[in-house]
Amino acid sequence: MSLMKRVSLIFRSKANTALDRAEDPRETLDYSYQRQLELLSKVRRGVADVATSRKRVELQVNQLEQQAAKLQGQAEKAIGAGREDLAREALTRKSGLAQQITSLKEQQATLQGEEEKLVLAQQRLQAKVEAFRTRKETIKATYTAAEAQTRIGEAMSGIGEEMGDVGLAIQRAEDKTAQMQARGAAIDELIASGALDDASSLNAGDDIARELDALSSNTDVEAELARLKAGSSAPQAIEAADDGGDILEAAPEQQAAQRPTEGGQA
Amino acid sequence: MIVRILGEGQYDLDDGALDALNGLDQQVENAVESGDEDMFRTALQGLLAAVRSSGTHHAADSLDESDLILPPPDATIDEVRELLGDDGLIPG
Numbered sequence: 230m231s232l233m234k235r236v237s238l239i240f241r242s243k244a245n246t247a248l249d250r251a252e253d254p255r256e257t258l259d260y261s262y263q264r265q266l267e268l269l270s271k272v273r274r275g276v277a278d279v280a281t282s283r284k285r286v287e288l289q290v291n292q293l294e295q296q297a298a299k300l301q302g303q304a305e306k307a308i309g310a311g312r313e314d315l316a317r318e319a320l321t322r323k324s325g326l327a328q329q330i331t332s333l334k335e336q337q338a339t340l341q342g343e344e345e346k347l348v349l350a351q352q353r354l355q356a357k358v359e360a361f362r363t364r365k366e367t368i369k370a371t372y373t374a375a376e377a378q379t380r381i382g383e384a385m386s387g388i389g390e391e392m393g394d395v396g397l398a399i400q401r402a403e404d405k406t407a408q409m410q411a412r413g414a415a416i417d418e419l420i421a422s423g424a425l426d427d428a429s430s431l432n433a434g435d436d437i438a439r440e441l442d443a444l445s446s447n448t449d450v451e452a453e454l455a456r457l458k459a460g461s462s463a464p465q466a467i468e469a470a471d472d473g474g475d476i477l478e479a480a481p482e483q484q485a486a487q488r489p490t491e492g493g494q495a
Numbered sequence: 496m497i498v499r500i501l502g503e504g505q506y507d508l509d510d511g512a513l514d515a516l517n518g519l520d521q522q523v524e525n526a527v528e529s530g531d532e533d534m535f536r537t538a539l540q541g542l543l544a545a546v547r548s549s550g551t552h553h554a555a556d557s558l559d560e561s562d563l564i565l566p567p568p569d570a571t572i573d574e575v576r577e578l579l580g581d582d583g584l585i586p587g
Contacts, residue, residue: 233498233516233563234526235579394501397567401502 255372265358272354276347290333297326301385327424497553498546499561503568506550523567527575535572543568 300323307316496513499505508516519542526535543565553559566575 230577232520232527232575233565236566237561237565368534394499401567401569 255369258368262358262362262365265361267352269351269354269358272347272351276344276351277343279340279347283337283344286333286337287338290330290337293326293330295332297323297330300326496563497559498550498565499565500543500546500565501567501570504555505553505559505561506546507553508546508550512545512549515549516542516545527572527579528571532572535575539566539570539575540568564578 235281252278300319304319304323307313496508496510497505498508505549519538522538523535523542526532526538546565566578
């Protein structure tokens with residue numbers, strides 16, 4: 230593609246094709262932002278899940294505490310009624326619940342910690358996504374401006390190409406006109422100087438030959454004229470000298486006298 | 496792909512047509528380098544004919560940049576050299 234490419238490069242020398250037209254970075258940025266939003270959404274869901282679990286544990290702790298309080302009351306009543314065995318059973322159950330409550334409270338604390346961490350992460354991520362969104366919009370705006378600039382450059386390049394084409398055509402037309410004018414002038418000059426024969430002229434040859442031709446032509450005309458003048462008067466003078474000048478009447482007689490001889494011979 | 500023949504207009508060509516044009520283009524460049532006017536004329540006409548036959552006219556009212564630009568059909572070898580020169584024939 231060397232010649233075509235070289236000509237093209239010359240025409241495109243002023244074009245700004247810095248940006249790759251194949252890939253639109255705005256789409257990439259939007260896609261990336263979308264992915265970040267999805268991630269943020271997942272974190273939010275995680276936070277919600279942890280919070281739900283924590284609340285469920287809290288509810289269980291509350292229920293167990295109520296149950297423990299109830300057993301405590303039952304034990305007190307049993308003592309009041311003199312039923313130590315029942316009181317012992319109630320307190321034994323309460324003791325079992327207390328262990329569960331302690332375990333659940335530990336879980337609750339762990340979940341609380343997880344939740345706080347996740348909320349913090351979510352806040353950080355949200356801030357990052359927000360910053361990215363702002364930056365993305367800035368980049369997009371910059372890219373759009375750059376693209377517009379490039380489009381202008383490309384359009385200008387297109388115009389330049391058109392102009393180059395027209396310019397070339399005009400220059401070629403001018404060159405040809407000038408060349409033809411120069412050629413015409415040179416031919417005229419050459420014909421005038423006699424170096425070139427004028428094909429359209431009847432009298433071919435150089436200027437001297439033409440002048441001589443013209444001269445002899447004039448001489449011929451004069452001579453012809455003189456001959457015609459002389460020719461029209463000379464015969465009359467001869468006839469007049471022979472038979473008194475009546476040539477028109479003498480002729481039929483001469484023709485009649487000749488006829489029998491011609492017939493006899495035939 | 497848009498190919499402009501200077502003084503003639505733009506043609507739309509399939510990228511596949513490029514391979515065929517490459518060989519013809521090489522011939523034109525060889526002719527320019529060797530200064531063989533007859534070979535240049537034949538090669539250039541061949542290249543332009545190939546562009547015209549394998550392409551379709553690009554819309555005249557659209558202002559699109561050509562991917563490739565070719566010298567005019569009646570360009571002489573000297574004109575092409577001039578075109579490739581530093582000054583070129585480009586306005587601006």
